[in-house]
Amino acid sequence: MEALVLYEEISQLLTLEGVEKKQGRHPEQKDLGQLENASMVVNADSNLIVWVGKGDDLPSQYKDLPHRFSGKDQVWIPELVECHTHLIYGGTRHHDFALRCEGKSYQEIAAAGGGILTTMKATREASGEALVEHAAKDLARFQKFGIGTLEIKTGYGLTLESELRALEVIRALSEHAAMLLVPTFLPAHATPPEYKGRTDAYVDLICAEWLPEVAKTGLASFFDVFVENGYFSAQQARKLLHSALDQGFKLKVHSDQFSSLGGTQLGIELGASSIDHLDHISNEDIRALGESKTVAVLLPGASLFTGTPYPPARELIDAGARVALSTDYNPGTCPSRNLPLMTTIACTQMKMTVPEAIAAVTYNAAAALDLEDRVGSLTPGKEFRVCTLDADSYEALPYCFGEME
Numbered sequence: 001m002e003a004l005v006l007y008e009e010i011s012q013l014l015t016l017e018g019v020e021k022k023q024g025r026h027p028e029q030k031d032l033g034q035l036e037n038a039s040m041v042v043n044a045d046s047n048l049i050v051w052v053g054k055g056d057d058l059p060s061q062y063k064d065l066p067h068r069f070s071g072k073d074q075v076w077i078p079e080l081v082e083c084h085t086h087l088i089y090g091g092t093r094h095h096d097f098a099l100r101c102e103g104k105s106y107q108e109i110a111a112a113g114g115g116i117l118t119t120m121k122a123t124r125e126a127s128g129e130a131l132v133e134h135a136a137k138d139l140a141r142f143q144k145f146g147i148g149t150l151e152i153k154t155g156y157g158l159t160l161e162s163e164l165r166a167l168e169v170i171r172a173l174s175e176h177a178a179m180l181l182v183p184t185f186l187p188a189h190a191t192p193p194e195y196k197g198r199t200d201a202y203v204d205l206i207c208a209e210w211l212p213e214v215a216k217t218g219l220a221s222f223f224d225v226f227v228e229n230g231y232f233s234a235q236q237a238r239k240l241l242h243s244a245l246d247q248g249f250k251l252k253v254h255s256d257q258f259s260s261l262g263g264t265q266l267g268i269e270l271g272a273s274s275i276d277h278l279d280h281i282s283n284e285d286i287r288a289l290g291e292s293k294t295v296a297v298l299l300p301g302a303s304l305f306t307g308t309p310y311p312p313a314r315e316l317i318d319a320g321a322r323v324a325l326s327t328d329y330n331p332g333t334c335p336s337r338n339l340p341l342m343t344t345i346a347c348t349q350m351k352m353t354v355p356e357a358i359a360a361v362t363y364n365a366a367a368a369l370d371l372e373d374r375v376g377s378l379t380p381g382k383e384f385r386v387c388t389l390d391a392d393s394y395e396a397l398p399y400c401f402g403e404m405e
């Protein structure tokens, strides 16, 4: 019994037990598992939750545990899960933003040599050490916002060497971070300049050489592709995703950000863990996502920052989809690491309820990473990963907008 630790008198705690039971569909207030004056027993060796409930219901075998701490005046919710970031990059994109403020579109800036390719150049030129240092600062900032699990995509190198270097940077960060990091290989983020006008040849190269090579290293869990006009077509994505599946990767798809090209149907068909963006999802695809296990990851910070329409969260949730929220942290379209702020934008601009927003940055975000059996809720058997709010209720998370740390 030495390894057991008792946390008691926790003023308010959310287990998300009901959200877990419904697998994240239609989350309501009653599903949050709200407890007042809660207790929790944790196995300090395994870092797993052994028991959680009202203090009055604490089983007698835990009543005299010598290792005990008080959670008085604290609100505990599951540590937040950030399920979509492009965190490994060099340089900045302040100037793109300034151009956009003068009326240039994302596509116009990219066509003029800015956009993703500016970041690609800076990323290729940056040393491994510089990338680690830059990324470590970002992780520290994410941690301040209560995030304990975080996905990181490659996709700013776009050569095999620099993509592998980005994955090695993620592994190096994992060795030191208290956070659980999830690496995603995204070589199909854009066509590199070496393959300008020859995207099919670039797709073939990824399928034939890069995917087997990266699979061998074991450095990436997921494979992702950007389906969009001027990037990759649904047909090219199909080829890439099939190759990735053959090599043992789990799948993610960037789809429907600016136009609906079939990426969503494709992702559902191939059992992708998540489909991300969905700002321009069709009604037919909303219905299909509602019936699938695939998580809809919505990125309202990107819509806010680029001044484009918000994704139809209400329709997706009402159709039964499992909806997660993320920052989409990247230098071009959302340079913010403030995941709690995304819950505010989701509530005010996308008409999500507070319980839906809470589920979207915990359980459903974990499901987008296939980690819902480990993190995203505070029930027995889950990892002891807690976000402590300096507030008197969990409702402060979206309410104190931009300020919740």
Ligand SMILES: [Zn+2]
Pocket (backbone or CB within 6 Å): 084, 086, 254, 328
């Ligand atoms: Zn993205």
